[in-house]
Amino acid sequence: MNARIYRISAILLLVLLGAATISAMAMPPGEVPTHSWWSWILPKAGPLYTPTPTKTPLLRTGAATTVATAMPITTPTLTATPIPTKKAKTGTNWLALADGYGLDRSGRWILVDQNRQVMVIGEGDSILKIFPVSTGDPQKEGTPAWLGTVGKYWGTFESADGSYADNAWYLFRHNGAILIHSDPYFMMNGRREYIELDALGHRPASHGCIRMAPRDAEWLTMWNPKGVPILITPFNHGK
Numbered sequence: 001m002n003a004r005i006y007r008i009s010a011i012l013l014l015v016l017l018g019a020a021t022i023s024a025m026a027m028p029p030g031e032v033p034t035h036s037w038w039s040w041i042l043p044k045a046g047p048l049y050t051p052t053p054t055k056t057p058l059l060r061t062g063a064a065t066t067v068a069t070a071m072p073i074t075t076p077t078l079t080a081t082p083i084p085t086k087k088a089k090t091g092t093n094w095l096a097l098a099d100g101y102g103l104d105r106s107g108r109w110i111l112v113d114q115n116r117q118v119m120v121i122g123e124g125d126s127i128l129k130i131f132p133v134s135t136g137d138p139q140k141e142g143t144p145a146w147l148g149t150v151g152k153y154w155g156t157f158e159s160a161d162g163s164y165a166d167n168a169w170y171l172f173r174h175n176g177a178i179l180i181h182s183d184p185y186f187m188m189n190g191r192r193e194y195i196e197l198d199a200l201g202h203r204p205a206s207h208g209c210i211r212m213a214p215r216d217a218e219w220l221t222m223w224n225p226k227g228v229p230i231l232i233t234p235f236n237h238g239k
Contacts, residue, residue, distance in 0.1 A: 114235035132201025182217035
């Protein structure tokens with residue numbers, strides 16, 4: 001008798017559960033009536049998870065932004081240091097002339113005697129070479145007296161008149177760059193046609209640079225005069 005009652009109760013329970021399941025399936029997804037008679041049987045649907053959007057940070061107008069800025073590179077320029085004009089000593093005592101103007105002769109040194117139109121290459125108390133040169137024509141720009149050091153190697157360059165010069169070395173700036181370089185030339189049918197070679201060792205003819213014979217300019221480049229102390233004496237028109 002008891003077993004029969006249990007079976008009947010189980011059958012009724014299964015019928016109720018089946019009815020509840022059918023009713024729930026008939027509902028729209030996510031909707032379960034809260035006051036149905038079977039609400040005590042079915043579990044209540046919990047709140048759906050809704051992700052909270054995260055705000056994307058915006059760049060404000062006028063906000064400071066770090067930007068890498070290329071800094072200009074300052075290139076040092078050798079400036080002319082005027083030296084007092086005085087009459088050049090007679091004779092060929094260039095050591096005394098160099099000392100009179102304060103040229104550093106502790107190592108290699110260069111002296112350009114404008115009155116004699118020569119370049120003297122020395123080391124200590126020894127004179128290694130004497131080259132004929134042509135400095136600035138006083139009727140043009142002239143070459144100012146100067147005491148300093150030889151700058152960078154410029155190599156071959158072209159002038160405004162279309163002429164070229166080789167083995168150029170920078171000295172200082174005075175109405176343009178003052179250089180030591182070979183005698184200028186024009187290219188004619190693939191050949192170098194040098195101009196005013198006869199001025200070397202005799203008279204000033206340049207616009208301010210110190211001209212040398214091509215072979216002498218090559219020798220100077222091989223000697224590598226960069227950083228060597230150099231003295232350019234004043235030109236006093238042969239007085």
